Amino acid sequence: xxxxxxxxxxxxxxxxxxxxxxxxxxxxxxxxxxxxxxxxxxxxxxxxxxxxxxxxxxxxxxxxxxxxxxxxxxxxxxxxxxxxxxxxxxxxxxxxxxxxxxxxxxxxxxxxxxxxxxxxxxxxxxxxxxxxxxxxxxxxxxxxxxxxxxxxxxxxxxxxxxxxxxxxxxxxxxxxxxxxxxxxxxxxxxxxxxxxxxxxxxxxxxxxxxxxxxxxxxxxxxxxxxxxxxxxxxxxxxxxxxxxxxxxxxxxxxxxxxxxxxxxxxxxxxxxxxxxxxxxxxxxxxxxxxxxxxxxxxxxxxxxxxxxxxxxxxxxxxxxxxxxxxxxxxxxxx
Amino acid sequence: xxxxxxxxxxxxxxxxxxxxxxxxxxxxxxxxxxxxxxxxxxxxxxxxxxxxxxxxxxxxxxxxxxxxxxxxxxxxxxxxxxxxxxxxxxxxxxxxxxxxxxxxxxxxxxxxxxxxxxxxxxxxxxxxxxxxxxxxxxxxxxxxxxxxxxxxxxxxxxxxxxxxxxxxxxxxxxxxxxxxxxxxxxxxxxxxxxxxxxxxxxxxxxxxxxxxxxxxxxxxxxxxxxxxxxxxxxxxxxxxxxxxxxxxxxxxxxxxxxxxxxxxxxxxxxxxxxxxxxxxxxxxxxxxxxxxxxxxxxxxxxxxxxxxxxxxxxxxxxxxxxxxxxxxxxxxxxxxxxxxxxxxxxxxxxxxxxxxxxxxxxxxxxxxxxxxxxxxxxxxxxxxxxxxxxxxxxxxxxxxxxxxxxxxxxxxxxxxxxxxxxxxxxxxxxxxxxxxxxxxxxxxxxxxxxxxxxxxxxxxxxxxxxxxxxxxxxxxxxxxxxxxxxxxxxxxxxxxxxxxxxxxxxxxxxxxxxxxxxxxxxxxxxxxxxxxxxxxxxxxxxxxxxxxxxxxxxxxxxxxxxxxxxxxxxxxxxxxxxxxxxxxxxxxxxxxxxxxxxxxxxxxxxxxxxxxxxxxxxxxxxxxxxxxxxxxxxxxxxxxxxxxxxxxxxxx
Numbered sequence: 005x006x007x008x009x010x011x012x013x014x015x016x017x018x019x020x021x022x023x024x025x026x027x028x029x030x031x032x033x034x035x036x037x038x039x040x041x042x043x044x045x046x047x048x049x050x051x052x053x054x055x056x057x058x059x060x061x062x063x064x065x066x067x068x069x070x071x072x073x074x075x076x077x078x079x080x081x082x083x084x085x086x087x088x089x090x091x092x093x094x095x096x097x098x099x100x101x102x103x104x105x106x107x108x109x110x111x112x113x114x115x116x117x118x119x120x121x122x123x124x125x126x127x128x129x130x131x132x133x134x135x136x137x138x139x140x141x142x143x144x145x146x147x148x149x150x151x152x153x154x155x156x157x158x159x160x161x162x163x164x165x166x167x168x169x170x171x172x173x174x175x176x177x178x179x180x181x182x183x184x185x186x187x188x189x190x191x192x193x194x195x196x197x198x199x200x201x202x203x204x205x206x207x208x209x210x211x212x213x214x215x216x217x218x219x220x221x222x223x224x225x226x227x228x229x230x231x232x233x234x235x236x237x238x239x240x241x242x243x244x245x246x247x248x249x250x251x252x253x254x255x256x257x258x259x260x261x262x263x264x265x266x267x268x269x270x271x272x273x274x275x276x277x278x279x280x281x282x283x284x285x286x287x288x289x290x291x292x293x294x295x296x297x298x299x300x301x302x303x304x305x306x307x308x309x310x311x312x313x314x315x316x317x318x319x320x321x322x323x324x325x326x327x328x329x330x331x332x333x334x335x336x337x338x
Numbered sequence: 339x340x341x342x343x344x345x346x347x348x349x350x351x352x353x354x355x356x357x358x359x360x361x362x363x364x365x366x367x368x369x370x371x372x373x374x375x376x377x378x379x380x381x382x383x384x385x386x387x388x389x390x391x392x393x394x395x396x397x398x399x400x401x402x403x404x405x406x407x408x409x410x411x412x413x414x415x416x417x418x419x420x421x422x423x424x425x426x427x428x429x430x431x432x433x434x435x436x437x438x439x440x441x442x443x444x445x446x447x448x449x450x451x452x453x454x455x456x457x458x459x460x461x462x463x464x465x466x467x468x469x470x471x472x473x474x475x476x477x478x479x480x481x482x483x484x485x486x487x488x489x490x491x492x493x494x495x496x497x498x499x500x501x502x503x504x505x506x507x508x509x510x511x512x513x514x515x516x517x518x519x520x521x522x523x524x525x526x527x528x529x530x531x532x533x534x535x536x537x538x539x540x541x542x543x544x545x546x547x548x549x550x551x552x553x554x555x556x557x558x559x560x561x562x563x564x565x566x567x568x569x570x571x572x573x574x575x576x577x578x579x580x581x582x583x584x585x586x587x588x589x590x591x592x593x594x595x596x597x598x599x600x601x602x603x604x605x606x607x608x609x610x611x612x613x614x615x616x617x618x619x620x621x622x623x624x625x626x627x628x629x630x631x632x633x634x635x636x637x638x639x640x641x642x643x644x645x646x647x648x649x650x651x652x653x654x655x656x657x658x659x660x661x662x663x664x665x666x667x668x669x670x671x672x673x674x675x676x677x678x679x680x681x682x683x684x685x686x687x688x689x690x691x692x693x694x695x696x697x698x699x700x701x702x703x704x705x706x707x708x709x710x711x712x713x714x715x716x717x718x719x720x721x722x723x724x725x726x727x728x729x730x731x732x733x734x735x736x737x738x739x740x741x742x743x744x745x746x747x748x749x750x751x752x753x754x755x756x757x758x759x760x761x762x763x764x765x766x767x768x769x770x771x772x773x774x775x776x777x778x779x780x781x782x783x784x785x786x787x788x789x790x791x792x793x794x795x796x797x798x799x800x801x802x803x804x805x806x807x808x809x810x811x812x813x814x815x816x817x818x819x820x821x822x823x824x825x826x827x828x829x830x831x832x833x834x835x836x837x838x839x840x841x842x843x844x845x846x847x848x849x850x851x852x853x854x855x856x857x858x859x860x861x862x863x864x865x866x867x868x869x870x871x872x873x874x875x876x877x878x879x880x881x882x883x884x885x886x887x888x889x890x891x892x893x894x895x896x897x898x899x900x901x902x903x904x905x906x907x908x909x910x911x912x913x914x915x916x917x918x919x920x921x922x923x924x925x926x927x928x929x930x931x932x933x934x935x936x937x938x939x940x941x942x943x944x945x946x947x948x949x950x951x952x953x954x955x956x957x958x959x960x961x962x963x964x965x966x967x968x969x970x971x972x973x974x975x976x977x978x979x980x981x982x983x984x985x986x987x988x989x990x
Binding site for chain 1: 659709
């Protein structure tokens with residue numbers, strides 16, 4: 005997995021992460037970049053301190069080794085030792101103060117909210133998926149989705165985070181540090197991507213059985229692309245077009261699917277699971293558990309407990325025919 | 339020295355003294371022990387057994403994470419395993435093992451015959467043991483706690499954890515906190531009131547200082563977590579809603595209470611480690627510790643500051659920026675006292691002659707590992723970096739560097755150093771070097787890659803990860819490193835078995851060390867010192883003149899102990915110490931029944947209190963005045979002056 009990095013930073017420990025981008029070390033936004041600079045400052049400062057201290061320890065251990073036979077050794081005068089210890093302590097204090105000032109300075113940049121012209125998104129944690137709601141002054145223009153968040157490049161985004169059940173933590177390392185989602189609290193962080201890309205995030209606070217399978221994709225795209233996407237998301241699901249889709253729609257409504265999931269524009273408005281109005285356009289199933297392909301969706305619907313044991317969706321024994329129809333309908337929900 | 343005092347006491351008197359201080363043998367007798375050496379040994383062995391169990395759990399986790407999408411462990415089992423691993427290492431290994439060293443060595447180092455409140459210490463051991471057994475029986479019954487060693491509500495509330503698993507965690511906390519509070523009180527009292535004449539506070543050995551400072555931290559930190567865990571039990575048992583946001587409770591309150599304990603906990607584990615480092619560096623640099631006062635003040639400063647940085651575990655919760663900056667400042671500056679200790683240690687070695695015996699090699703391992711852990715701690719103190727790396731494998735790497743570097747390496751050093759004192763046998767130098775090399779390399783292979791994994795986005799406490807994340811190879815390296823660590827521990831255990839069966843007997847003071855535990859035989863006699871030595875300096879065995887007085891005038895037919903003044907250790911009075919008793923054991927049994935019962939019904943608190951009451955009455959049953967209690971001091975002149983003949987004052 006190691007390969008030399010062409011990056012200017014040229015980490016000795018650079019690592020290729022396949023197609024998935026989830027790293028502190030390749031910032032793609034203003035906040036993550038500031039944090040990354042502070043990290044570099046601290047990394048190199050502490051590395052130098054570490055090397056110097058270890059060198060002193062090595063010398064201290066080895067300097068009298070050759071005179072092992074000598075019973076008494078010429079002792080260093082206490083006064084010079086006292087001076088050296090004080091000097092080293094003072095130097096440490098200065099280094100620590102420097103790091104403290106740098107940290108407080110950077111905190112201001114990373115934390116202060118830039119509300120003007122910002123896009124506001126509510127993120128609500130569930131065991132084990134992310135509910136994502138785009139705010140709008142007019143309630144009918146609000147957009148509800150799950151596990152995949154699109155944001156515009158170069159525009160500040162305010163995330164208001166909370167939780168419906170236990171504590172989760174929202175973390176997309178390429179864009180910003182993490183923020184806990186705590187029931188009873190709503191807090192806000194902001195981020196601003198400076199290049200397009202798909203950045204993966206993952207729950208970072210232990211939230212129970214499937215903490216490992218609670219991921220989301222953040223798609224940063226150019227302003228016009230984003231606006232187009234958001235406009236598309238505002239549209240309710242249209243009537244199914246083919247016979248198979250119609251049959252799939254009927255399966256969805258007649259089975260228990262509609263009890264938990266909502267499809268905007270239909271009579272399905274369950275609130276327990278993720279909104280499925282545009283499920284066909286999402287890239288993963290089960291909050292990053294599986295890629296959204298027909299086979300995976302088929303397996304997931306029949307028994308979600310195989311790939312994500314313990315999640316709240318029950319197995320659904322469907323005939324092959326019903327299953328095929330349902331897949332066709334879900335794919336249609338773009 | 340020992341031969342001299344033995345001769346001075348006379349064979350008959352010595353025999354009587356030893357039989358007065360002897361705890362009964364046999365199985366039933368062993369339940370009544372109050373000798374600090376016996377309880378200390380039990381503490382050390384039991385804590386080490388839990389270390390091995392938690393190590394096996396760690397190995398299982400490394401096996402599960404060694405490749406992506408692994409299905410070796412189910413998420414349910416994985417969550418139980420990491421919770422039990424963390425809980426065991428913190429509550430059943432790190433704290434008790436350090437307290438065990440204190441129980442065994444603190445009385446010896448201050449020249450005392452016994453530990454203060456010996457029955458309380460016996461009770462604490464049984465509570466510790468029963469708590470640990472309770473945890474592991476629950477784990478084997480598939481009821482091991484599965485909500486993390488921190489058990490945050492609401493996840494730990496009954497709505498999201500309906501089984502008894504979270505209760506097992508919360509009640510284990512109660513067990514271990516009762517035990518560690520009892521030990522803390524005993525250690526403080528021993529260090530303050532049972533020191534031998536001449537050992538003024540500014541001559542207290544550094545390890546004793548470290549234990550005193552730690553014990554005070556225990557007194558202030560542990561009640562906080564007991565409050566948190568008890569409130570959690572109340573939430574679960576009788577729906578008190580302390581932490582339930584739906585009913586105006588507050589999940590963050592739990593985090594404050596938990597970390598107000600949880601951060602000092604790190605220093606409760608680490609400060610005894612630094613005490614060991616100071617002690618061993620002085621011995622193996624062949625000179626008194628440089629900067630005694632600076633080191634003591636560093637310990638005290640660390641203890642105070644340790645209570646002012648708990649919020650750095652909560653930087654991601656959304657606490658206002660100004661208060662976070664305060665905790666950043668505290669978290670960064672706490673590096674200063676520890677840095678000062680480092681410089682004093684370097685100065686000690688610099689101006690001494692370092693002898694590289696195995697205990698000292700462990701200390702060198704400590705330097706390298708702990709330094710890295712301390713410095714990543716400084717990095718994590720900065721809010722912006724913290725909110726990126728918090729709850730990732732970077733933090734896992736960080737605290738293993740701190741805790742294995744700062745506590746386990748010094749602990750192994752201490753085992754190699756004190757093994758001859760405890761058992762009268764020496765561990766092998768050659769095997770010891772191999773163990774150190776294996777553990778050092780294995781440790782770094784296991785934990786260094788975790789820094790990188792955290793930077794590349796791997797969160798903690800996930801039971802698996804997709805292969806596309808690219809975390810597979812470094813996880814495999816980490817798992818291979820764990821194999822080396824396991825090999826080191828196995829080799830170490832084999833060497834212990836070999837040493838215990840060896841004929842070769844260790845000398846009383848094999849390292850030519852300076853503190854009083856080396857002024858008696860190996861292993862020490864029942865009474866610790868036939869005639870307790872007095873001291874004339876910080877390093878008595880290096881500095882005491884040949885005619886340094888000894889303590890005489892204590893009765894040999896009862897457990898007679900000399901109590902001294904806090905500051906100057908002048909003799910105050912004599913005290914007849916408690917004899918072996920079954921009541922601490924019985925009280926621990928009834929308390930255990932109450933604790934476990936209260937997991938199932940609140941009525942256990944009511945009905946369970948009755949047997950606890952009966953056993954404590956048995957324990958504290960009043961004695962008649964001529965059976966023990968305070969006796970006037972001196973009964974006769976005790977401390978022969980240095981230039982007097984032995985006959986004039988008793989014995990030298």
